[in-house]
Amino acid sequence: MGADYGGRSITVIAGATLTGYEHYPVVQESSGKVTLADSAGELTLGVLESGGTITDGRECRVRIGGTALVITGAAVDEGAELSANASGKLVTASAGDYVAGIALEPGSGDGDVIRVKMVCYQKNPAS
Numbered sequence: 798m799g800a801d802y803g804g805r806s807i808t809v810i811a812g813a814t815l816t817g818y819e820h821y822p823v824v825q826e827s828s829g830k831v832t833l834a835d836s837a838g839e840l841t842l843g844v845l846e847s848g849g850t851i852t853d854g855r856e857c858r859v860r861i862g863g864t865a866l867v868i869t870g871a872a873v874d875e876g877a878e879l880s881a882n883a884s885g886k887l888v889t890a891s892a893g894d895y896v897a898g899i900a901l902e903p904g905s906g907d908g909d910v911i912r913v914k915m916v917c918y919q920k921n922p923a924s
Contacts, residue, residue, distance in 0.1 A: 804863015834881035838894030
């Protein structure tokens with residue numbers, strides 16, 4: 798795991814219990830609260846930075862820019878475009894997915910913690 802070189806973070810309100818999900822991608826619900834990303838390729842707000850006990854209605858910190866530490870859901874290559882999977886972890890993005898980050902280092906498998914450059918765009922469909 799590499800050094801964290803910083804970035805931009807915001808304080809938001811949790812819309813569910815997020816305890817134990819530090820470094821996982823989160824989404825902003827219509828209520829304005831954040832919950833764990835749980836659909837493959839969905840648009841994410843950022844990555845949860847807060848550790849400790851986070852219950853519905855509590856404030857938490859989300860990294861939205863710069864670099865972030867994230868949990869991978871599979872092996873990823875350095876430079877790969879990453880998107881959320883249905884388990885709320887980052888994996889190599891497929892065509893049409895929303896890309897949440899670019900891997901700054903490789904990850905060897907499920908549960909690795911790696912550094913990413915935070916981004917937000919939709920990957921073009923294959924031609």
